[in-house]
Amino acid sequence: MTAQGDETFPEIRDSVRKLCTRFPGEYWRALDRERAYPTEFVRTLTHEGFLSVLIPEEFGGSGLGLGAGLAVLEEIHRSGCNGGACHAQMYTMGTVLRHGSAAQKQFYLPKIASGELRLQAFGVTEPTSGTDTTRIRTFAKRVGDKYIVNGQKIWISRVEHSDLMVLLVRTSPREDSAKPSDGMTVLLVDLREAVGHGLTVRPIRTMINHATTELFFDDLEVPVTNRIGEEGKGFRYILDGMNAERILIAGECIGDGRFFIDRAGAYARDRSVFGRPIGENQGIQFPIARAYVQVSAASEMVKKAAAMFDAGKPCGTEANMAKLLASEAAWFAADMCIQTHGGFGFAEEFDIERKFRETRLYQVAPISTNLILSHVATHVLDLPKSF
Numbered sequence: 001m002t003a004q005g006d007e008t009f010p011e012i013r014d015s016v017r018k019l020c021t022r023f024p025g026e027y028w029r030a031l032d033r034e035r036a037y038p039t040e041f042v043r044t045l046t047h048e049g050f051l052s053v054l055i056p057e058e059f060g061g062s063g064l065g066l067g068a069g070l071a072v073l074e075e076i077h078r079s080g081c082n083g084g085a086c087h088a089q090m091y092t093m094g095t096v097l098r099h100g101s102a103a104q105k106q107f108y109l110p111k112i113a114s115g116e117l118r119l120q121a122f123g124v125t126e127p128t129s130g131t132d133t134t135r136i137r138t139f140a141k142r143v144g145d146k147y148i149v150n151g152q153k154i155w156i157s158r159v160e161h162s163d164l165m166v167l168l169v170r171t172s173p174r175e176d177s178a179k180p181s182d183g184m185t186v187l188l189v190d191l192r193e194a195v196g197h198g199l200t201v202r203p204i205r206t207m208i209n210h211a212t213t214e215l216f217f218d219d220l221e222v223p224v225t226n227r228i229g230e231e232g233k234g235f236r237y238i239l240d241g242m243n244a245e246r247i248l249i250a251g252e253c254i255g256d257g258r259f260f261i262d263r264a265g266a267y268a269r270d271r272s273v274f275g276r277p278i279g280e281n282q283g284i285q286f287p288i289a290r291a292y293v294q295v296s297a298a299s300e301m302v303k304k305a306a307a308m309f310d311a312g313k314p315c316g317t318e319a320n321m322a323k324l325l326a327s328e329a330a331w332f333a334a335d336m337c338i339q340t341h342g343g344f345g346f347a348e349e350f351d352i353e354r355k356f357r358e359t360r361l362y363q364v365a366p367i368s369t370n371l372i373l374s375h376v377a378t379h380v381l382d383l384p385k386s387f
């Protein structure tokens with residue numbers, strides 16, 4: 001076996017690897033066929049405390065930084081499992097932690113840490129605005145001590161498996177705001193009360209098993225006490241949450257990349273064609289080695305972004321660069337792994353084709369590659385903005 005891999009937080013990594021052996025390929029394949037949610041896997045991770053590593057100890061979590069979160073998610077993905085079903089439970093609470101009131105933190109965070117409350121849903125994207133978040137139209141009108149929410153969201157994942165959702169809405173029109181990013185507000189929606197009472201959830205079947213949905217808001221009532229932070233400042237609140245999300249998802253990509261390298265290396269050593277292991281051919285060796293070089297380099301960028309986030313430094317550019325490099329390294333490794341396996345790369349029982357489909361997502365979500373390049377071009381390299 002290769003020595004590749006990062007050994008920060010070795011105890012966490014070791015425990016997560018052991019936990020993942022209880023959820024082998026057959027488990028994920030059966031769920032994938034049915035597009036079913038990995039309830040048992042998520043419950044186990046929650047009960048063993050791996051989804052509360054970022055919650056401060058005073059609220060019942062482990063009080064660790066993003067590096068620990070990366071260790072958990074990387075090892076889940078390296079083991080052939082998928083953290084997409086539960087990663088949001090780890091970081092979505094950051095909006096409450098960093099911008100919620102003392103009472104909100106005291107009420108929600110211990111319950112999220114214990115798993116009593118699932119905060120798995122983060123509702124930003126809309127059908128008509130796409131990546132241009134300042135053009136969201138879902139509107140919350142204040143009436144007394146309630147907001148009345150109307151609008152639509154798309155691609156909102158895990159809503160059916162969550163008790164709460166962090167929702168970004170407009171509380172004043174874009175045209176009336178001093179800056180396009182002003183006038184947006186964050187609401188914490190209690191899904192247990194909302195679904196069927198102003199909120200309709202429609203699942204979207206996709207090429208991967210991701211429990212994503214479309215949401216329709218029709219006079220949904222949300223108490224004003226469920227607003228996070230000040231009205232109109234919501235865009236700012238979700239930005240640092242987005243940086244954490246990008247860094248942690250980059251960690252999932254690193255785990256995927258290592259999964260593909262592990263599997264390709266093992267197969268290349270074992271499979272003999274023309275009387276010798278295929279791994280003796282440089283045409284097979286070099287792509288595996290290149291994938292290793294790329295995943296290792298991306299991993300350094302991910303660690304740098306995580307360290308900056310944990311130090312409270314601005315890290316938007318680094319989080320974006322980490323996500324771009326890691327998602328592309330994982331995709332190169334996925335393609336290499338299919339090629340190394342020849343026909344068997346396409347057989348469901350090898351799990352390569354499933355992971356290949358799963359890792360493709362990360363060049364599109366949570367932010368697409370073009371938008372990252374645009375950020376680097378205009379914010380770092382001072383090139384003119386084209387839109």
Ligand SMILES: Cc1cc2nc3c(=O)[nH]c(=O)nc-3n(C[C@H](O)[C@H](O)[C@H](O)COP(=O)(O)OP(=O)(O)OC[C@H]3O[C@@H](n4cnc5c(N)ncnc54)[C@H](O)[C@@H]3O)c2cc1C
Nearest residue numbers: 122123124125130131155156157365366367368370371387
């Ligand atoms: C499985 C899945 C799960 C998701 N889960 C969630 C979730 O839980 N919560 C949530 O809020 N969202 C979620 N999303 C949404 C995701 O964040 C968006 O799909 C992603 O940000 C891209 O936005 P879009 O699909 O609207 O693409 P668009 O913004 O419509 O862009 C389409 C393409 O055009 C490119 N493009 C757009 N503008 C430009 C430009 N100016 N220059 C160059 N290229 C450009 C983009 O890079 C992209 O490739 C999910 C998406 C998927 C597929």
